[in-house]
Amino acid sequence: MRIEELDTPALVINLDALEENLKRYHGYFEKHGIGFRPHIKTHKTLAVAHMQLKYGAIGLTCQKLGEAEVLAAGGIQTDLLVPYNVMGARKLDRLTALAKRLPVTLAPDSEFTVRGLSEATASEGVSIGILIEVEMGFERTGVPTPREATELAKLVHDLPGLELRGFMGFPTPPDSRPIIQETIDLFDRAGLPRDVVSGGGTPHALDAHEIPELTEYRAGEYPVGGAMHLAEGRHTLEQCALRVITTVVSRPTRERMFLDAGSKALSASIYKTERGDSMGHIVEYPDALIGIASEEHGHVDISRCAVKPEIGERVQVLPVHPCPCVNEHDVMVAARNGMVEATWPVHARGRIR
Amino acid sequence: MRIEELDTPALVINLDALEENLKRYHGYFEKHGIGFRPHIKTHKTLAVAHMQLKYGAIGLTCQKLGEAEVLAAGGIQTDLLVPYNVMGARKLDRLTALAKRLPVTLAPDSEFTVRGLSEATASEGVSIGILIEVEMGFERTGVPTPREATELAKLVHDLPGLELRGFMGFPTPPDSRPIIQETIDLFDRAGLPRDVVSGGGTPHALDAHEIPELTEYRAGEYPVGGAMHLAEGRHTLEQCALRVITTVVSRPTRERMFLDAGSKALSASIYKTERGDSMGHIVEYPDALIGIASEEHGHVDISRCAVKPEIGERVQVLPVHPCPCVNEHDVMVAARNGMVEATWPVHARGRIR
Numbered sequence: 001m002r003i004e005e006l007d008t009p010a011l012v013i014n015l016d017a018l019e020e021n022l023k024r025y026h027g028y029f030e031k032h033g034i035g036f037r038p039h040i041k042t043h044k045t046l047a048v049a050h051m052q053l054k055y056g057a058i059g060l061t062c063q064k065l066g067e068a069e070v071l072a073a074g075g076i077q078t079d080l081l082v083p084y085n086v087m088g089a090r091k092l093d094r095l096t097a098l099a100k101r102l103p104v105t106l107a108p109d110s111e112f113t114v115r116g117l118s119e120a121t122a123s124e125g126v127s128i129g130i131l132i133e134v135e136m137g138f139e140r141t142g143v144p145t146p147r148e149a150t151e152l153a154k155l156v157h158d159l160p161g162l163e164l165r166g167f168m169g170f171p172t173p174p175d176s177r178p179i180i181q182e183t184i185d186l187f188d189r190a191g192l193p194r195d196v197v198s199g200g201g202t203p204h205a206l207d208a209h210e211i212p213e214l215t216e217y218r219a220g221e222y223p224v225g226g227a228m229h230l231a232e233g234r235h236t237l238e239q240c241a242l243r244v245i246t247t248v249v250s251r252p253t254r255e256r257m258f259l260d261a262g263s264k265a266l267s268a269s270i271y272k273t274e275r276g277d278s279m280g281h282i283v284e285y286p287d288a289l290i291g292i293a294s295e296e297h298g299h300v301d302i303s304r305c306a307v308k309p310e311i312g313e314r315v316q317v318l319p320v321h322p323c324p325c326v327n328e329h330d331v332m333v334a335a336r337n338g339m340v341e342a343t344w345p346v347h348a349r350g351r352i353r
Numbered sequence: 354m355r356i357e358e359l360d361t362p363a364l365v366i367n368l369d370a371l372e373e374n375l376k377r378y379h380g381y382f383e384k385h386g387i388g389f390r391p392h393i394k395t396h397k398t399l400a401v402a403h404m405q406l407k408y409g410a411i412g413l414t415c416q417k418l419g420e421a422e423v424l425a426a427g428g429i430q431t432d433l434l435v436p437y438n439v440m441g442a443r444k445l446d447r448l449t450a451l452a453k454r455l456p457v458t459l460a461p462d463s464e465f466t467v468r469g470l471s472e473a474t475a476s477e478g479v480s481i482g483i484l485i486e487v488e489m490g491f492e493r494t495g496v497p498t499p500r501e502a503t504e505l506a507k508l509v510h511d512l513p514g515l516e517l518r519g520f521m522g523f524p525t526p527p528d529s530r531p532i533i534q535e536t537i538d539l540f541d542r543a544g545l546p547r548d549v550v551s552g553g554g555t556p557h558a559l560d561a562h563e564i565p566e567l568t569e570y571r572a573g574e575y576p577v578g579g580a581m582h583l584a585e586g587r588h589t590l591e592q593c594a595l596r597v598i599t600t601v602v603s604r605p606t607r608e609r610m611f612l613d614a615g616s617k618a619l620s621a622s623i624y625k626t627e628r629g630d631s632m633g634h635i636v637e638y639p640d641a642l643i644g645i646a647s648e649e650h651g652h653v654d655i656s657r658c659a660v661k662p663e664i665g666e667r668v669q670v671l672p673v674h675p676c677p678c679v680n681e682h683d684v685m686v687a688a689r690n691g692m693v694e695a696t697w698p699v700h701a702r703g704r705i706r
Contacts, residue, residue, distance in 0.1 A: 007441065007443045007444065007706050008441070008706070009705050009706065041648060041649075063648065063649045064649055084602070084649065085602040085603050085664075087600065087602060087664075087665060088360065088361070088600065088665075090360045091360065109603050109605060110603060110604070110664050112664040112665055113602070113603075113664070135605060139609060139652075140611075140647075140650075140652070141602075141603040141605065141611050141650065142603075142605060143605065144605045144606055247440065247441065249437070249438040249440060249466070249494075250438050250462050250463060250466075250494040251463070252462060252488060252494065252495060252496065252497045253497055256492060258493075258494050261705070263620070263621075263622070263677050264677070264680055264703065264705045265705045267616070267620075267621055268616075268620055268621035268622045268623070268674075268677055269616070269621045270621070270623065294493075295394060295416065295676055295677060295680070296394075296416045296417055296437065296705070297493075297494065299492075299493070311438075311440075311463055311465040311466070312440060312441075312465055321621075323648055324616050324617070324621055324648060327617055327648070327681070328680070328703065328705070329703070329705075330703055350617065350681065350682070350683055352362055352614070352617050352618045352649070352681070352682075353360050353361070353362065
């Protein structure tokens with residue numbers, strides 16, 4: 001079947017672009033001797049997870065236990081990093097069950113989380129790895145300072161059921177190196193193991209060698225790119241593998257048109273541009289601006305387009321953030337040279353717990 | 354089971370609040386003699402659709418064919434309004450199949466859509482109702498002027514397979530009355546049927562009587578409210594029936610904390626407040642601001658909270674827009690007085706085609 005025959009809106013991944021991105025990024029990490037542990041949160045599909053391992057990933061990262069369970073049930077046999085504060089009786093039960101099947105490492109940032117993990121794993125007779133999450137100055141999760149992170153690491157080192165493996169941060173642009181170096185120094189002075197020093201984030205993935213202390217790196221969006229990566233020059237248009245195919249269903253005036261892809265197909269994520277909020281980049285009409293998306297319509301300003309799209313015409317949209325866009329879809333169509341090669345279930349869609 | 358035993362994040366609907374909202378809004382329309390045709394796009398569940406009919410709805414509205422198919426397959430026997438420009442061979446096939454089972458009315462805004470609908474329905478020997486969508490001055494879909502809308506209505510009136518029933522607009526606040534009156538006048542002069550004059554939108558639902566020309570009204574969010582409705586005084590906190598139950602999983606400093614509900618549980622929708630973007634209202638900590646949501650974390654500024662939430666604590670979040678929030682969830686837990694009464698599949702989730 002040709003892509004043109006797919007009903008719209010449809011999420012399509014270009015296999016040539018996907019494979020080129022995998023080759024490029026995995027090749028970079030191999031060249032620099034940094035272990036690459038891709039995040040599956042962007043594609044959420046078993047097919048791509050298996051490809052990432054085939055291209056040399058040392059393991060995988062996922063953000064919620066539910067995603068890890070999908071991988072384990074889908075034939076993935078590797079060690080998993082779940083950089084989350086897993087807590088509560090139900091999730092701890094699921095965690096210990098998972099840890100009996102695959103090596104699992106978590107990344108807590110508080111004594112509360114750590115004590116819960118230790119009690120659950122010790123009582124079940126399993127062990128999980130721990131990376132302390134250290135905050136890199138972006139006001140995200142993570143222990144706020146290297147000194148406090150080291151204190152939490154000491155506690156982990158002393159508690160049963162937990163194996164301290166090192167620490168991680170997110171994101172880790174080159175200028176986060178001093179925080180990483182300070183943490184290493186404090187770990188070393190305290191005699192704490194730190195086999196793993198893990199950085200993350202697609203925007204600075206190809207700068208990872210500028211922090212030679214990193215032993216591992218995590219990235220999620222690199223296989224597919226997206227409107228922000230295009231705008232910031234990290235992916236060319238051809239390297240942006242993920243597109244929502246959509247139809248112009250209304251064009252009331254020469255200034256505005258409506259696509260049959262709204263927030264339920266693109267996600268409600270916004271990318272701020274100099275012309276205002278954008279909810280995606282239209283490949284065929286780069287001067288058009290999807291400024292608003294109601295649930296079932298993309299609202300597009302076409303006033304700057306010299307040639308105006310016609311009702312019934314199909315266009316391709318690069319999502320702003322590929323991760324939440326993929327999460328809106330039950331399936332992803334894999335295509336090459338305009339032909340459908342496979343229809344992949346988005347297995348980990350909606351795994352919020 | 355008590356709500357406190359649900360694993361988080363979880364989408365919960367309070368049945369007392371739901372029933373009170375249904376009673377209040379359906380009672381209003383009954384009192385004013387306006388037919389009420391609720392939109393199912395907010396709740397997306399068969400259980401609530403059946404309740405809306407029980408509370409006196411004259412029919413239902415849904416936004417995509419896929420939603421209409423879910424209703425038809427779920428025992429709903431009423432006439433459906435699908436205010437969308439349905440086009441393309443595959444969707445037209447599905448439309449004519451649906452029209453053989455239930456009375457269906459569409460709301461096109463272009464000759465392109467209308468001719469496609471006529472060809473498909475006439476060739477299958479079925480008839481569908483048509484409301485012309487007229488633009489109400491909000492730069493949305495709809496024929497831009499009453500005069501052009503009347504021209505399109507004449508075409509519909511002449512084409513086989515289509516039954517012109519009137520026109521609709523969205524949204525229809527009281528000051529849209531002149532556009533509605535002008536359209537009625539033009540329809541009447543052209544001798545066109547207009548049994549249905551349909552307005553829509555929860556924000557002005559209880560003002561519908563200020564446009565006495567309206568014969569029908571559509572609203573989606575009224576059964577559940579949400580953070581915007583609370584802020585704008587339409588729903589009290591108690592009337593906001595839909596909440597995401599979530600756990601504080603990280604609190605690195607006294608200024609910020611992180612919930613286990615991010616865009617995958619709340620949606621990426623933003624509500625602009627005087628303090629900046631908000632992605633939901635925390636019931637227990639109204640001074641907290643969920644300013645950002647990554648996929649699995651709500652990032653919360655708690656600097657203004659006199660009492661600080663603790664790690665492990667559970668809080669309730671009112672979503673900004675209930676519709677995209679519900680679309681992130683596979684199930685909705687129905688509760689009363691803190692006890693779970695039912696777990697409802699979100700049957701129409703993800704029906705983007």
